Amino acid sequence: MPVRSLPCRRLLATCVALLTLLMATLMANPAAGQSAGCTVDFNVQHQWPGGFTASVTVSNSGPSINGWTLDWQFPNGQQIQQAWNADVDNSGPSASVSNASWNANIPNGGSVNFGFNGSWDNNSNGTPSSFTLNGSTCDGGPPDPGPDPDPDPDPDPDPSGTLRAKAEARGIEIGTAVSDSALQNESDYRQVLAREFSSVTAENVMKPDTLHPSRGNFNFSRGDALVDFAQQNGQEVRGHTLVWHSQNPSWLQNGNFSDSELLQILREHVTEIVSHYRGEIYEWDVANEVLNDNGTLRSESPWAQLGEQYIAEAFRAARQADPNAKLFLNDYSIDGTNAKSDAYYQLVQRLLNQRVPIDGMGFQTHLIAGQYPSSMQQNLQRFANLGLDVAITEADVRINLPTDSSKLQTQANDFRQTVEVCLAVSRCTSYTAWGFTDRHSWIPDVFDGQGAATLMDTNLNPKPAYNAVLQALQ
Numbered sequence: 001m002p003v004r005s006l007p008c009r010r011l012l013a014t015c016v017a018l019l020t021l022l023m024a025t026l027m028a029n030p031a032a033g034q035s036a037g038c039t040v041d042f043n044v045q046h047q048w049p050g051g052f053t054a055s056v057t058v059s060n061s062g063p064s065i066n067g068w069t070l071d072w073q074f075p076n077g078q079q080i081q082q083a084w085n086a087d088v089d090n091s092g093p094s095a096s097v098s099n100a101s102w103n104a105n106i107p108n109g110g111s112v113n114f115g116f117n118g119s120w121d122n123n124s125n126g127t128p129s130s131f132t133l134n135g136s137t138c139d140g141g142p143p144d145p146g147p148d149p150d151p152d153p154d155p156d157p158d159p160s161g162t163l164r165a166k167a168e169a170r171g172i173e174i175g176t177a178v179s180d181s182a183l184q185n186e187s188d189y190r191q192v193l194a195r196e197f198s199s200v201t202a203e204n205v206m207k208p209d210t211l212h213p214s215r216g217n218f219n220f221s222r223g224d225a226l227v228d229f230a231q232q233n234g235q236e237v238r239g240h241t242l243v244w245h246s247q248n249p250s251w252l253q254n255g256n257f258s259d260s261e262l263l264q265i266l267r268e269h270v271t272e273i274v275s276h277y278r279g280e281i282y283e284w285d286v287a288n289e290v291l292n293d294n295g296t297l298r299s300e301s302p303w304a305q306l307g308e309q310y311i312a313e314a315f316r317a318a319r320q321a322d323p324n325a326k327l328f329l330n331d332y333s334i335d336g337t338n339a340k341s342d343a344y345y346q347l348v349q350r351l352l353n354q355r356v357p358i359d360g361m362g363f364q365t366h367l368i369a370g371q372y373p374s375s376m377q378q379n380l381q382r383f384a385n386l387g388l389d390v391a392i393t394e395a396d397v398r399i400n401l402p403t404d405s406s407k408l409q410t411q412a413n414d415f416r417q418t419v420e421v422c423l424a425v426s427r428c429t430s431y432t433a434w435g436f437t438d439r440h441s442w443i444p445d446v447f448d449g450q451g452a453a454t455l456m457d458t459n460l461n462p463k464p465a466y467n468a469v470l471q472a473l474q
């Protein structure tokens with residue numbers, strides 16, 4: 001019985017007796033009582049043959065807690081495979097789940113939520129019957145549901161299933177660009193980021209101006225913070241980006257280097273960064289936006305004075321620095337077949353003929369609502385047929401403001417079709433959105449009069465686009 005519900009005021013004598021008993025228990029077991037007053041809501045959100053996702057909310061009605069561990073026994077041999085918002089230790093039936101670095105504190109009256117993907121044996125997926133928080137038994141586990149009215153091991157699709165659970169079941173990564181300031185300052189943002197996505201891309205903090213602020217000096221602190229977050233939440237990291245014409249430090253952009261010096265800088269730049277993240281980044285956008293819309297080499301890049309050869313050099317240096325990372329080209333307005341994607345198709349073939357270690361082609365997929373390019377699947381497939389992986393790397397679908405329900409529906413259809421393309425092309429390994437909430441999106445800053453381009457509104461509520469992506473991943 002939790003301390004808070006002792007009937008002290010009315011039954012004083014009983015109360016004294018019970019308190020004496022409680023004191024005796026506390027003395028016998030000093031850990032007990034440290035977090036008395038907790039309830040646990042353990043909720044299986046979705047299950048499919050062999051797997052399930054669960055969401056667990058721990059509410060604290062006792063004294064404020066700083067640092068928590070929740071323990072339970074799985075009744076049917078379930079195993080946790082990947083958790084978010086928490087660290088897990090699961091051996092045999094015993095599960096022990098502890099706070100992540102940012103959610104250690106549960107004030108009195110507060111709660112934390114974490115989730116996980118687990119495995120089960122398809123016979124029974126019973127919920128644990130009791131929990132302890134920091135060693136103290138928690139009250140109010142889930143009500144006993146009684147006999148299962150629907151013993152089907154693959155029940156009806158649950159709309160509250162997460163994007164990452166569904167993407168995992170389909171064998172692709174589902175990713176998002178991450179705003180560094182939101183990652184630092186917004187706990188609701190972090191929570192949704194951890195819950196919904198299996199892959200993250202730094203929106204800005206792995207770009208050359210951040211990572212290489214002065215020649216030979218590298219600043220990995222914010223990139224490292226994202227990698228830490230990803231590792232704590234069982235997420236992969238896409239690296240973005242090593243060579244680009246934009247967001248370069250001025251020492252590089254205005255350096256007037258000789259060709260030989262510039263080549264040396266290129267090799268150092270790529271080698272330092274890729275080595276730093278060796279083993280931690282599964283895909284790198286090695287070269288971003290290297291061609292103009294008419295298919296010629298983009299000249300405003302500081303690297304362009306070396307000619308097309310700089311692209312090959314960047315890939316070679318990256319391969320040497322991390323032989324296991326997949327190395328990608330990446331650009332916008334190449335989602336359908338057009339002059340620019342044709343030029344990339346030629347470029348990739350030229351590079352492959354020179355044995356340049358290129359593994360993949362990234363399609364940014366910055367779309368305008370209603371302008372989904374119908375040749376997208378065919379276009380991705382032709383790159384896949386060259387032996388490359390393909391990825392959708394920066395998906396968003398901007399709307400001419402103000403938005404309304406029919407524009408949101410059009411946007412949802414566009415998102416859905418891009419996800420379907422990735423699922424239809426077997427070499428498509430990841431689908432990344434360029435941000436997941438309209439609270440943080442680059443669109444209104446760059447495209448006058450346009451916005452609302454992401455999957456969730458500014459309050460992190462799902463928009464029709466979110467539901468469309470979820471459905472497409474079913």
Ligand code: XIL
Pocket residue numbers: 203204288332364394441442
């Ligand atoms: C954008 C970021 O979202 C903005 O915050 C930043 O000010 C400019 O860059 N293509 C890319 C991304 O490859 O790096 C760009 O990101 C969006 C277009």
